[in-house]
Amino acid sequence: MPATTKKQVDPSHTIEYQRTVINDMAGDLHSIFTGTAAINAATIQLGGADIGNISDVDSQTIFFYYGGFTADASVSSPAKLAEIYSHEDATVDIADGVTITVDDQCALIITDKTSYEFFSTTTEQTNIQKLVGFADNIKTSVVKDMALDGNKRVGFIVVPDYLTTNTLSYHTPTAGTFAPTTGVMELTIGSHNLVAGRKIKISPYSLTFTCSQDSHATTHTYPRTTDPYYNKDITITSVTSTTIVFNVGITTAGNYTHNFISASNDAVYTSDSDVDDVSVDIDDTFTLTVDEGAVIII
Numbered sequence: 001m002p003a004t005t006k007k008q009v010d011p012s013h014t015i016e017y018q019r020t021v022i023n024d025m026a027g028d029l030h031s032i033f034t035g036t037a038a039i040n041a042a043t044i045q046l047g048g049a050d051i052g053n054i055s056d057v058d059s060q061t062i063f064f065y066y067g068g069f070t071a072d073a074s075v076s077s078p079a080k081l082a083e084i085y086s087h088e089d090a091t092v093d094i095a096d097g098v099t100i101t102v103d104d105q106c107a108l109i110i111t112d113k114t115s116y117e118f119f120s121t122t123t124e125q126t127n128i129q130k131l132v133g134f135a136d137n138i139k140t141s142v143v144k145d146m147a148l149d150g151n152k153r154v155g156f157i158v159v160p161d162y163l164t165t166n167t168l169s170y171h172t173p174t175a176g177t178f179a180p181t182t183g184v185m186e187l188t189i190g191s192h193n194l195v196a197g198r199k200i201k202i203s204p205y206s207l208t209f210t211c212s213q214d215s216h217a218t219t220h221t222y223p224r225t226t227d228p229y230y231n232k233d234i235t236i237t238s239v240t241s242t243t244i245v246f247n248v249g250i251t252t253a254g255n256y257t258h259n260f261i262s263a264s265n266d267a268v269y270t271s272d273s274d275v276d277d278v279s280v281d282i283d284d285t286f287t288l289t290v291d292e293g294a295v296i297i298i
Contacts (some may be wrong), residue, residue, distance in 0.1 A: 022129040065113065067092040067153030075108050084110045086149070090153040091293035113154070141281040148294035155296040157280050169194070170266035178209065178258040180251040188243050189268060199272040212257040219261055220244035223248070233262040233271050244268075 065085035068268055075082040080103075086092055092110055094100055102108050140157055148155045171189035178185045194200075202223055210216035223230045228249035238245045284286050 011290070012229060064148070064152045065090075065154035065156075066151045067110075069098050070095045070151065071102055072099050072101075074103070075102070075106040076103040077106070082105040082106075082108045082257045084108070085113045085154065086110050087154045087295050087297065088112045088118035089214075089295040092153065093293070128134035130220045142283065142286050142288050145287050145289075147287075147289035147291070149289060149291045155290075155294070157296070167270075169270050170263050171268040173207065173260075173263040173267060176207065176209075176260035177264070178248075178260075179257065180253075182249045182254050183250040184237075184245065185248050186243055186245045186266060190242055192239075192242070192244070193272070194236060194239055194244055196236050196238050198236050198270060200236060200244070200268055201231070201233060201271040202248075203264060203267050204231060204267070208261040208263065210261060211259075213254065216259060233243075 065087070065092055067084055068088040084092055100108070138217060169192070171187075171192060173187040173189050175188040204223060204225070205221040207222045208219050209222065210219055233250065234246045236244050236246050288296075
């Protein structure tokens with residue numbers, strides 16, 4: 001298989017064209033191992049810049065879908081199905097004097113999208129480690145003047161799904177129970193989105209109980225430095241809409257009844273959170289313009 005000639009891929013090119021170029025590149029890479037071609041990776045460019053990875057280029061901070069026609073187009077055999085990637089908040093325009101022909105038994109579909117389908121795998125959507133540094137496939141800062149205008153109708157700033165699943169949260173218990181012989185504790189924390197399997201921590205000496213060992217005459221705060229889960233992750237075993245259940249270990253002091261008295265503010269917090277907040281920055285030097293009928297999605 002001959003090596004693919006150098007191709008220039010710009011954001012204005014259709015997604016189908018970009019995929020064709022990438023498929024050609026993949027064929028060349030495969031041919032290296034079969035001994036039929038050589039390839040110079042330095043000539044693989046996107047938007048005029050060496051990319052390393054598919055989207056590793058600053059000018060691609062925002063990934064665009066296009067929604068408009070500026071030239072005559074048709075949907076006909078053998079390609080009977082055409083799709084425009086758009087979004088419910090964006091418009092698709094047909095310029096004055098332009099004719100769009102859809103033949104019988106053909107379809108032109110405008111599809112609401114909430115992700116950029118150009119990425120074929122989740123790996124391509126994350127900043128995977130390279131030999132030097134990271135791939136920079138995810139960018140959340142505008143580093144040049146950019147605009148959603150003309151046929152550029154939908155812009156995406158891609159944030160990986162896992163960054164929105166395990167978010168940092170704090171909870172103040174208002175009630176609780178503890179079973180000394182099993183180590184099971186249940187705390188009422190109000191409405192929450194925690195699930196079984198999530199990990200939490202309890203701030204030191206933040207839970208106050210009384211104990212029947214002294215007839216509930218004094219209060220005691222937990223967890224203490226001598227307790228099994230002092231400053232350690234605790235896995236939630238079950239939940240209701242307002243409670244969480246977990247195991248903090250059995251007590252060796254005896255089977256005494258514990259009564260919940262109070263808890264410090266934010267005594268319980270998630271310890272397996274990926275991120276507390278993700279922001280998208282537009283530097284004071286640059287301008288991001290979003291025209292009427294266009295939309296940017298984060």
